[in-house]
Amino acid sequence: MLLPSTRFSPAFRAIRCFSIDFSHEKPAPHQLDHVATRLNETVPLMFRHRMDYTFYRKDVVCDDQIFSVQKRGIEQLMSHFGMIGTLGQVFLPHVEMEVLSVVPVIDEGTVRFRWRVKYVSFLRLLTNPRLLRFDYRVKNLSWFDGYSVLTVDGNGDVYKVTLQKMQQDEQKSLLLSTTEKLKEKLAKAAPAPANT
Template identity: 90%
Template sequence: MLLPSRFTPLARAIPYRCFSIDFSHEKPAPHQLEHVTTRLVETVPLMFRHRMDYTFYRKDVLCDDQIFSVQKRGIEQLMSHFGMIGTLGQVFLPHVEMEVLSAVPVIDEGTVRFRWRVKYVSFLRLLTNPRLLRFDYRVQNLSWFDGYSVLTVDGNGDVFKVTLQKVCFQVFPQFIIFVPDATRRAEEFDNLDNREVEGEACAEDC
């Protein structure tokens, strides 16, 4: 039904309201966890080269960095913290790169658990071993340390908590030092991977 012309200005003055439903207190859907997992696998290896993707983090995200024993709250502090780590890595290490070892969405917990590895060469090693100047030799003899992260996702598909832990690191090729608590969590994480693989195999057999 058309409004009379004299009521048209009044109708235009009536504000339109848009309502959005907030699912931040609910668990995420499987496809939301898959999205976070995909973005991590695609962007984390570029940490020391490009700016990371922060589009799937909540504005009030909490970062519990147990590696450096600091906590950061808010997307701005998170970006600044990761940006500083990336910059310092490029400045103080002649070679540094990051690799994703595994990333698994855990639907029951609403989390994404993933393990990563930082591979690098320090200036001290470079000075004591000139062969590291050769790229093909260097990439085969990188120092490294592994980390374990848990990202908790809300019902909107946004990460609201990030926990970072160091699992183990290489001091010399013949020595590896383990952090007991983090190693135990990593073993649980590996067992979770194995259970999922076995579950997929059973599903295929059925």
């Protein structure tokens, strides 16, 4: 028996409501918070477990500016991150990842986060045997920072990922420039010695 087209049950209307595509719209704040929460929970496990890919779109674009690679589609993204995780475990005796900050930007519909990869290389381990002790190794890890921008659509799915490496030299130059400015101010503020 066919239902008349003018009468739909409330359950059918609710199902129909959820099938609307909002991918062309901006995300709601709770959707950005969901992506930020998933990043906080899963990114630190990158080198230990499989990451969570449930909040990515099937046609996601990954612009990896660290390795100068662009990946299209969820399968390529999964294989790219999986390869990075596997190679990190194979070539580094100690590697871990930590999230430094996650900031949802509601106006742009993005989630921006800073992350840090801490590691010890085999060469460094061979030249410094004290790194074999876990407590010493954890205090003396090498690291580099990265910055990622995830762009979210109206369905709450990530459709673009941009990965960038933060340059440690830039951070040092900023620090040096502020210390130089402080030295100049102190030199101007100090009274000149009196000539007698």
